[in-house]
Amino acid sequence: MKIPLRDTVTVAAGALAPFAAALVLMPLRTSVTHTNVALLLVVVVVAVSAFGNRFAGALAALSAAAWFDFFHTEPYQSFHIQDRADIETAVLLLVVGLIVSQLAARGRTMKRVAVTDAIHLERLHGTTRLARSSTxxxxxxxxxxxxxxxxxxxxxxxxxxxxxxxxxxxxxxxxxxxxxxxxxxxxxxxxxxxxxxxxxxxxxxxxxxxxxxxxxxxxxxxxxxxxxxxxxxxxxxxxxxxxxxxxxxxx
The missing domain is CATH 3.30.450 (Beta-Lactamase)
Structure with missing residues (x-):
């Protein structure tokens, strides 16, 4: 079964967007607190979730936590974390990212369902009006x-x-x-x-x-x-x- 192009794009964004954001923020890691970096990465997760699906959002949350660890915690360029506060920040980033991504995806789904229902209702009403008026x-x-x-x-x-x-x-x-x-x-x-x-x-x-x-x-x-x-x-x-x-x- 063919996978819709939108889903393919958003899944790719879920994997790559947090990586790109963490990479861009590297020059600021000595002047910006790790908490603020984590918050910025959560914004990326929300953006992916808003335009994608639940899987893309969850993937973005996992990617954000991994690249936060890799680029913004010591030792750098390693998935090992020494500082306990950094461990807590990374875990919170993952948990908050997962929760927010699912909420964003749910909101998008509910909006799509409401719009779709309205379109279906108009289809039925339009056909009913034609059936009543047409000879x-x-x-x-x-x-x-x-x-x-x-x-x-x-x-x-x-x-x-x-x-x-x-x-x-x-x-x-x-x-x-x-x-x-x-x-x-x-x-x-x-x-x-x-x-x-x-x-x-x-x-x-x-x-x-x-x-x-x-x-x-x-x-x-x-x-x-x-x-x-x-x-x-x-x-x-x-x-x-x-x-x-x-x-x-x-x-």
């Missing part, structure tokens, strides 16, 4: 196709009216994916190969199906996004049902 179910189907591409980060999406040919993997209304009747572990295994069907069903009546084509090697969206996709498909089914389009069997 053509085709318009709703086209809108849902585009929304599915965006919410599931797909390469392509097409719609088949009233057909059930073959047994492709299926995205169910509860957000699970089934392959040959068995639940597929999307979080661990990624998307199954080939197109994935998302059936448009309303009041037990099958109206058609969306055939989803994920980007190769992409990270599947979280459960919340898959549930939104199922709701969007249901809105398309309702629009088709209102138009009397029902060529398929009951599901």
């Amino acid at each position: 053509s179910s085709d318009d709703v189907v086209r809108r849902v196709r585009q929304e599915l591409i965006e919410v599931l980060e797909l390469r392509a999406c097409r719609f088949e009216y009233g057909t059930l040919i073959g047994r492709p993997p299926r995205l169910d209304p509860d957000g699970t994916v089934k392959v040959d009747g068995w639940i597929w572990d999307v979080e661990r295994q990624g998307w199954p190969e080939g197109e994935i069907e998302l059936r448009a069903i309303v009041h037990g009546r099958y109206q058609g199906r969306f055939l989803l084509t994920p980007e190769p090697g992409s990270v599947p969206p979280p459960l919340e996004a898959r549930l939104v996709a199922a709701d969007l498909a249901a809105q398309a089914a309702a629009a088709l049902d209102d138009d009397g389009v029902n060529a398929g069997p009951r599901s």
Whole structure:
């Protein structure tokens, strides 16, 4: 499964940014107290955590403690610490860095979730408004196709009216994916190969199906996004049902 570029960059920053900061602060180690140096390194840890993930933040905290020891405690250029106060400062730097990094990452995650939820809500409301105002179910189907591409980060999406040919993997209304009747572990295994069907069903009546084509090697969206996709498909089914389009069997 492909690792997002942002995560790769922030993990690299977690390892390298504290090293660079400790190196830059070397000329000041005789004029600035070790406590102040440690505080400056904590700022670097927070910056990495704010833009990265929990792993990047924890890595930055470990890196900051190690390079503080290496560059700013005697004997210099050694991971051995002689002074007890320096040992306490290094330990506190590590502990505080870990705590602050996790708090920063949690705050960033909560903000991202709130923004994502608002976007999903607008998708559903926008499609509902179109379904109520449009006289053509085709318009709703086209809108849902585009929304599915965006919410599931797909390469392509097409719609088949009233057909059930073959047994492709299926995205169910509860957000699970089934392959040959068995639940597929999307979080661990990624998307199954080939197109994935998302059936448009309303009041037990099958109206058609969306055939989803994920980007190769992409990270599947979280459960919340898959549930939104199922709701969007249901809105398309309702629009088709209102138009009397029902060529398929009951599901």
